[in-house]
Amino acid sequence: MKRLIPPLLLIxxxxxxxxxxxxxxxxxxxxxxxxxxxxxxxxxxxYGFIRGSVDVSTxxxxxxxxxxxxxxxxxxxxTKTEFKPANKKFSLVLGVRFSQSNSILSKSGGxxxxxxxxxxxxxxxxxxxxxxxxxxxxxxxNYIGLPFEIKRNLFDLFGMKFYVKxxxxxxxxxxxxxxxxxxxxxxxxxxxxxxxxxxxxxKWLVMMYLSGGVTIGNPDKMHMSIxxxxxxxxxxxxxxxxxxxxxxxxxxxxxxxxx
Amino acid sequence: MKKIVIGLLTISILMISCSKDMELEQSIFIADPExxxxxxxxxxxxxxxxxxxxxEVFVSNTMEIPLKVIVTSDTTSFSFKGQKxxxxxYYSSEAMNIRFIIPGFFPMQYSDLIVLNESxxxxxxxxxxxxxxxxxxxxxxxxxxxxxxxxxxxxxxxxDQEMQLILSGYFFFQAIINGEPISISNxxxxxxxxxSNFFDLSAL
Numbered sequence: 464m465k466r467l468i469p470p471l472l473l474i475x476x477x478x479x480x481x482x483x484x485x486x487x488x489x490x491x492x493x494x495x496x497x498x499x500x501x502x503x504x505x506x507x508x509x510y511g512f513i514r515g516s517v518d519v520s521t522x523x524x525x526x527x528x529x530x531x532x533x534x535x536x537x538x539x540x541x542t543k544t545e546f547k548p549a550n551k552k553f554s555l556v557l558g559v560r561f562s563q564s565n566s567i568l569s570k571s572g573g574x575x576x577x578x579x580x581x582x583x584x585x586x587x588x589x590x591x592x593x594x595x596x597x598x599x600x601x602x603x604x605n606y607i608g609l610p611f612e613i614k615r616n617l618f619d620l621f622g623m624k625f626y627v628k629x630x631x632x633x634x635x636x637x638x639x640x641x642x643x644x645x646x647x648x649x650x651x652x653x654x655x656x657x658x659x660x661x662x663x664x665x666k667w668l669v670m671m672y673l674s675g676g677v678t679i680g681n682p683d684k685m686h687m688s689i690x691x692x693x694x695x696x697x698x699x700x701x702x703x704x705x706x707x708x709x710x711x712x713x714x715x716x717x718x719x720x721x722x
Numbered sequence: 723m724k725k726i727v728i729g730l731l732t733i734s735i736l737m738i739s740c741s742k743d744m745e746l747e748q749s750i751f752i753a754d755p756e757x758x759x760x761x762x763x764x765x766x767x768x769x770x771x772x773x774x775x776x777x778e779v780f781v782s783n784t785m786e787i788p789l790k791v792i793v794t795s796d797t798t799s800f801s802f803k804g805q806k807x808x809x810x811x812y813y814s815s816e817a818m819n820i821r822f823i824i825p826g827f828f829p830m831q832y833s834d835l836i837v838l839n840e841s842x843x844x845x846x847x848x849x850x851x852x853x854x855x856x857x858x859x860x861x862x863x864x865x866x867x868x869x870x871x872x873x874x875x876x877x878x879x880x881x882d883q884e885m886q887l888i889l890s891g892y893f894f895f896q897a898i899i900n901g902e903p904i905s906i907s908n909x910x911x912x913x914x915x916x917x918s919n920f921f922d923l924s925a926l
Contacts, residue, residue: 514766592876647881
């Protein structure tokens with residue numbers, strides 16, 4: 464724990480006043496409020512307790528009717544401090560971010576209520592096997608994290624300033640909640656049983672991203688930025704537990720105030 | 723008028739309940755990487771079967787009901803219907819049907835098949851027989867030896883309602899077919915049996 468104190472102190476000082484950290488009085492400082500989201504593709508996964516869930520390549524006929532649909536989205540809000548040294552080429556950004564991820568596992572190819580479910584093996588006892596018809600499983604996970612970014616200003620065009628950023632985010636899982644949508648509402652008593660069949664999400668979420676954006680307004684006064692992430696990559700494994708997200712892309716908007 | 727409304731309502735309810743269960747009656751063919759052309763052995767009620775007919779494949783397809791259980795006054799038949807040769811995606815091959823006939827076993831309803839769990843029927847010893855049909859014509863076959871193994875029979879309950887039995891197992895046999903010795907090898911099946919493919923003809 465003692466080893467964590469120096470870096471945490473540096474982060475705290477950076478958030479309060481980066482000039483203390485970098486000892487540059489001529490540098491500019493901005494406080495930023497941000498919000499954004501990203502959508503990620505998901506790795507094909509084999510669930511041993513879902514009927515028809517196998518690797519896509521091993522399917523023969525009817526494969527499209529039996530595949531599962533996996534999706535992962537993440538949105539965030541946060542506040543950051545941008546420290547812009549005197550040369551204005553590079554700036555450092557550090558902040559605090561609250562994120563919520565939304566993972567969904569559902570039946571693919573189910574066009575109506577009668578086919579939009581999959582069979583989940585609930586239990587096997589002796590010669591009796593019990594399936595549940597499940598429409599979808601939704602997992603919401605909340606995180607608190609620290610984003611750290613390096614920003615490079617590129618060029619001005621039509622009064623807008625273009626930039627690129629490289630960043631990383633380290634987040635800690637605050638809580639997670641599963642919502643199972645059953646074909647038959649009476650089966651909700653089995654929600655905990657279904658939820659327990661999926662892995663828990665990783666406590667730590669580490670991701671890296673590149674982004675490019677544009678600043679609108681006078682960069683020395685209050686201004687706003689819009690940027691696009693591409694790609695956004697998870698470094699940590701078993702991010703969701705329900706699905707396994709891979710590369711993603713997204714957008715973010717922020718408002719900055721000089722400090 | 724009342725009768726028509728009640729009739730229409732009944733038909734609607736029946737249609738809805740049938741469509742709900744159609745998913746379980748579909749075939750899901752999962753290829754076995756070790757035995758090309760055959761489905762992987764499974765116990766999910768995927769409604770598939772497969773075996774090698776010498777070097778050709780005899781497999782279920784999506785056009786035919788893969789298994790019918792037929793009870794008569796003196797036997798019970800397990801009739802696997804599919805195709806010989808070709809690929810699961812094409813129907814240009816020959817229609818083929820193999821019936822395992824077991825004497826002295828008379829299930830009253832499909833749920834009585836649960837007694838077959840973890841059992842093996844030795845066709846030769848019990849005096850059972852196997853009939854083979856190719857393109858709906860019975861071929862002359864003398865069975866040399868063969869087994870039908872029910873590795874697992876499960877009572878399937880979906881959303882707290884009993885739906886069907888799942889029969890999973892293996893089969894093989896050797897026979898003289900049209901004067902030529904033939905091996906049916908590496909046979910495996912994973913099929914659901916319910917009211918729609920269990921036939922009691924004992925009263926006929």
